[in-house]
Amino acid sequence: MAIRQPRFQVSVDYSLSLIKAPYFSRIEFLLHIRTFLEDDNGRFRQDFRQEDVQEFSVYPEIVFGSGRHRNNVAQRLLEAGWLDQLSLERILDHAFSDANSIIEKEKEKKKKKYGNNKIFDNVVKIIFQVKKFVRREYYAEPAAMAMELSMREEPRLVPAAKESIQALKKVKLAEGYGDNDGIECMICMEKLVKSEREVVTSMPCSHLFHGECIERWLSTSHLCPLCRFPMPTDAGTL
Template sequence: MAIREPRFLVSVDYSLSPIKAPYFSQIEFLLRIRTFLEDDNGRYREDFRQRDVQEFSVPEIVFGSNRHRNNVAQRLLEAGWLNQLSLERILGHAFSDANSIIEKEKEKKKKKYGNNMIFDDVVKIIFQVKKIVRQEYYAESEATAMELSMREEPRLVPAAKESIQALKKVKLAEGYGDNGGIECMICMEKLVQSEREVVTSMPCSHLFHGECIERWLSTSHLCPLCRFPMPTDAGTL
């Protein structure tokens, strides 16, 4: 009998907490993945060893962006979600529900404070993900993971020096760094719009500090966000 792949259930919840920085609206995001083992009778129990929680603050202009969605999608793919089309569709619904919650809270504040729009709390959006696996699938996956862990680590391939030197240097658009800015996802420092701020753009359009992405590509030819492959000395992989 074929072993069923894991199935995933996603729900959106939220909570409110006192704001940490009263001068601008802030959104917090929590991705909580919990694994449940299902027996032959359809009953399942949580496996507390397989709990994955990712929590971080997200500036309002970043929440639901392609970068944010890609980050969440990557974590779920790593957790074993195999159907990428269904993942994109379900995440689309989840982010739509999350944005509705955020807009609802904004309306409440507007009614309470008028045009002053005082934000006295943080909206934490919570993606609750249940990963349900058959016990025999889990046992097989655990054995496979053990086997892979004993193999030699794959060798990282750096990008060709010419391709690194050819990366575009761009200035950030006006307002790009407002409301907390957007981070370089290598050093986690902000990319701030200014007359002198020049950043490096990958062919996939992801932006980084020049020194950060050059150092990264000297080790790995893959974009750290979407794994876009840069040319290598051995050819384009």
């Protein structure tokens, strides 16, 4: 019996974050992936044995939906088992278009309420709700499935060991580093340092990030977001 790829359904939702910030200076983003398995009656039920994949990020408004952001979302979905990259690109076109429509709609509401005044207000959290439907045929031939997965280059998300995260070096950079030359934390896209007192976190591969950003990243993926350097995991270094 031939293996059938999982079917995905993507919807776009949003909420207003309770965190106060300059209105729309940043966009919060949540990618939420849930798996549904076909039962013996041919109905799909959520598989609670598989932990939901949730990835939370914060982007400046001008970065939300950019090539780097979009590529990161595509990467997560490919790792979740989305095999048809052409259909993935089409779905992401619609999803980010819907998301930007939501953002513009909320902007108009704010403008009607406050005019052109710069008001500190709640920020928009865009949520990509992804349902992954897996049919019995997908697991019908374990050997063939294992071969197919082994041919794919992208690894599954595996968090780094907590001890390895805690052992990351804290670095105090020279005054002006990353301030005027545009160097950014490549996770949140904010400036890496804003003052000489700023302390950042260094990966073993020497890439630098904000401490909170890289710790949150490594709690989901053990790979450096820039060079894919592998951090130790609870199952050993992969």
